[in-house]
Amino acid sequence: MTTTSTPEASTRSRWTRQRVLDFLGENGFIVIFVLWCLFLELATQRFATEGNIFTVLRQAAIVSIVAIGETLVLLTGAMDVSLAAILGFSGIVTASLMTTANLPPWLACFGSIGAGGAIGLINGLVITKIKINPIIATLGMMSILTGLALMYTGGQSVYGPALDRIAFLSSGGIGPVKMPVLVMFALYALFYWVLSRTLFGAHLYAVGSNNKAAWLSGLRVERIRIVTFMLAGLLAGLGGVMQVARLGAASPTMGDEFLFPILTAVILGGVSLSGGKGRLFNVLIASIFLVTITNGMVLLDTSVNAQRVVSGVILIVALSLDRLRQRER
């Protein structure tokens, strides 16, 4: 017996397939994220507890905050690889100002965030005025900052009881929702508004989509880029302050561990490396997704090495869905 399909059925099938592909393409890693969470809850019965959810959010907070800055920079068609180093450097500045210079916490924190902003400003000026490739310029900045931190500390951690005064930035909060999580959501709300409701946000996308067209239409492209790098620096500076509050100490290479997660979160979140495209909300989900991978593997009692294998597989599968969409289009 043979079956024959009508042209109508064939068109409907193609349409359905396209819809599924579109959906997976747009939300591919979110689908994998949801499936992963469901699997973890079914397999461990411990994943969806209140304690674990807030642990995951707290672990994602600092990476996701700095990832906002990286998203802004990427949207303009550039890239900043120094943000993790800025985080580490401002952490050292915070700890030193509080323990050695005995400055009040608020002054030390604002000083460190300001230092982050100043470094971002230098990055922006070097890239726009001297016309150095953003990756090369920020790579150089990364090396400078790490070297300075190592020179200043001699490779030793900066710590002391004075740092307890900013512990509330990590352990304070409203009920189970700790301060880093509150700050994370507040900043995402703020920058969502900036990107979707303000002229600056529209200009950012315009510069990233077509730099020349943006310039021809009268946008001050260089200024927009400088401001973007400065904002990214400020956010990385804030990340450094929050990391010191979380650890109660600062080490000169503290930022090293953030470089890969920040870039992965932004790329997994679908922000285009060529600029002009990307959703902030997806970057937040991607940051949380990355944390759930490690968290889930520990809940599953797998070995450290197996965790790396599974992390790699999940990331490749999630990114493959995005490529699938691009190929179909």
Next chain:
Amino acid sequence: MNRWWIVAIGVLMFAACNGGTSNVGPQPQPTLLTDRLGQPQDLVPTSAEIAAAKTALGEKGFIGIVACNLSSEYHAAVPRAAEALAKQWGLPIQVFDSETKADRQNAAIETFVAQGAKAIALCVVDPKVVGNAVKEAAGKGVFMLQYAGRDLAVNGIGISVEDADLGCAAGEIAGDLIAREKGGQANVAILDYPDLPNVVVRANKIEECLKQKAPGAKITGHYLGGTAENGLKSLENALQAHPEIDVVASINDAGAYGAIKALEAAGKDPRQTIVVGIDAEAQAKDLIKQGKFFRGTVDTSPTQTGEMVMQAAVKLLAGSTAPKNVRVPVTKITEDSLK
């Protein structure tokens, strides 16, 4: 005529340079004893040996140190101590930061050899990656010392605390405390760092020696440590899976600091929860004195190691007799020992 003058001056200059080199004479070869494991005092040089080492280095020679990194207290302290001693003795020294990247070490060794290093002290990140570069340098007559390990001291002296000794000492501190304060019963998380083969030995030895002292202790698992951030995240996650964890044994102090933050956040009793590390960093000692969470660490003697590196280099350059392998003693640090 002028041309002949220039040639003559050139010949005289060449002879002068050669004469300078020939004054140094052939490099004296040391005798390395392999019949026993040496002690620190075996490496202490005489002033005649220091003078001989200076002569062996000549005008352009130097001692190179390829550090594993300069970002952790231990690894920064070793070259710092070596540099201080070299300065005191008037010996030229150069330090390279490998940033814990094995591939950077190959380039560092080759560069040092090309620049005239007569002895290179190496902290090996991965022996498989750096093995050929070490053999090549040794083949060119450069003395290759190794610290924080021994297998690649090809034409030189190995100066090391044993990772097994370190791990065992930490395991014993934790095991003794469990036996004494918890009736031999505890749930132990081990903070590991499996990227480095020698640290895996350390972590396994922690478990083995802890179990010898406290056979009733249960190991909940090995988790990623090595840095404060890793220790914090791993313990936060591990406590979700095993809220009963009441002992953490870490392959270094940095991971232990993060673990303490996670234990504090989980509301664990600081007097009933035991954390043990390795490295005896200043911060660790401060925390041990406070008697909360952090109860012990193991002194890896980085300053003594750095001094021994320089002493060994002098012995080699002077052509003296010295043990092929020297053990750096480890010391258990607890609240009692700090009083």
